[in-house]
Amino acid sequence: MRQTVGSLRRGPGDPSFMTDASGSIWRATRTSSGLATLRLTQLPEGRVRAEGWGPGAGDVVAQAPELVGERDDTSDFDPILDVLRDAHRRNPGLRIPRTAAVFEALVPAILEQKVITLQAHASWRHLLNRFGEVAPGPTPRPMRVSPTPEVWAVVPVWEWHRAGVDPRRSATISHAARFASRIDEAARMSPADAAARLTHFPGVGPWTAAEVAQRALGDADAVSVGDYHLANYVGHALAGRDMTDDEMLEALAPWAGHRYRVIRLLGAAGLRGRPRRGPRMEFVDHRAR
Template sequence: MDPAPLRSSFSPPHPLDLAQTLRPLSRGTADPTMQWDASGVWRTLPTPLGAATLHLAQNRGTVDATAWGDGAEWAIAAVPELLGAGDDAGDFDVSGNPFLLEAQRRNPGLRLLRTGLVLEMMIAAIFEQKVTGKEARRAWATLVRAHGEAAPGPAPSGMRVFPSAGAWRLIPSWEWHAAGVDPQRSRTAIAAASVASGLERTLALGRGGAEVAKRLRSVPGIGIWTAAETTQRAHGDADSVSVGDYHLPAVVGWALIGSPVDDDGMLELLAPWAGQRQRVMRLIEASGFAKPRFGPRMTIQDHRRH
């Protein structure tokens, strides 16, 4: 008989929008590690103590958490930070920008999460390097389903746990190929898995920053964009900006000044909020703003044909 689940309740001292806060973790409706249903959200976790399934249900100002599996205790303990308990907005002030001020007013429950799971967030970001979201989500679902263990407890059918570092290192080249992951990204993912324990140790350095980014970028194939995407989710970095993103500078430019900019222009626009630049990005995302639909689009690459 499976052990009884662990339960707890988290009552944050601030408004909390569960869906907006967890949005950066979603890898599409077919994501085997995260699913929403009428009862709340289900998420699997590869914790240091073993696999876990976590269910979160929001009831007004309280979030009820239930966890199953060997990693249940770790999963329950991590809920407050997952939901933004350590997120400090400090003196964040958008009163001088009407767009951001309205976005903040409409999204008072947006918090910056911290998963505490570096390898998982890094490999998800590696899959997104220089490809469309559709390609990245397909690769993620294919390989996690094939190599992750079944979710503990009564998780929705088909949910799996992010594979261990050892499992990633053993995936044969033809499986990467079949999943649509090119050799450069697969080599990078394997390199990350090979130093997984070192990656996790960066969590002790805090919620991001230059030293964390430096250590993550010491992995071959990890550049400024992938390191930023990782620290935003794993460490809860409120300031990291995904420089080198195909769409992001134009989105920031259109949202803040009504015209597109490049990476340098984006950083200039975000400079007044140094220390909280990722918070600005999340507010723009939460607002539902979309840049005008014109100009070239990224072409989906099918690496399985080669």
């Protein structure tokens, strides 16, 4: 459960996500019925208990099976390589989650564009603590629900600045927020149509669309092309060398339909990829500009 749903967490201090001392996962979200908090508890024999609080409690409990990977079909997945076969066997519960909350997944994905992960997570925490709403229910610590699209659309320039978000990313979020209902329609589309819908919006490219698809749409084939590290990670994990994005896609071609699953399994297998001796992305403090 933690392997599957844990991919939704945006850093260890994510105000909308936490794991308590017992191992239960808490997730604060927004549904068509209103705010909701979901608690997922792993039970014996692969079962999961879902409990909800708030006006949207019924919605999040109903969505819980997809959240823990019920729709993720591995029946036609052939690991091919021994390392993947072993990882798949050792991690039988690793599934691709589906929240169906497309705009909710889009905002943090935009925040993660072209910056280091720690910086994006810090921006996410600041913005949720500043503009999010208090999550309902007996949460182990105070939690926050991501703001409504209407709020995202009008976040003041100085607040983006305080959060360390540059004008390009803030403008992308503000513009997308005005079309959130159109963006959320992608949950009912094919993967290709969903990607086309998302990349229609300025500032949303293939990388961002894939990051959203991996979480909101349960797309086991979505590859984050354009990622600063991913091509080299896959290249070293599969072939012991650096790769371009095109070479990575060629290397992953035998697993068409499950390329993102393969990437997750390589990580689960403990493969470290490229040795860390090359240049790294720098922390850029936009607040100083």
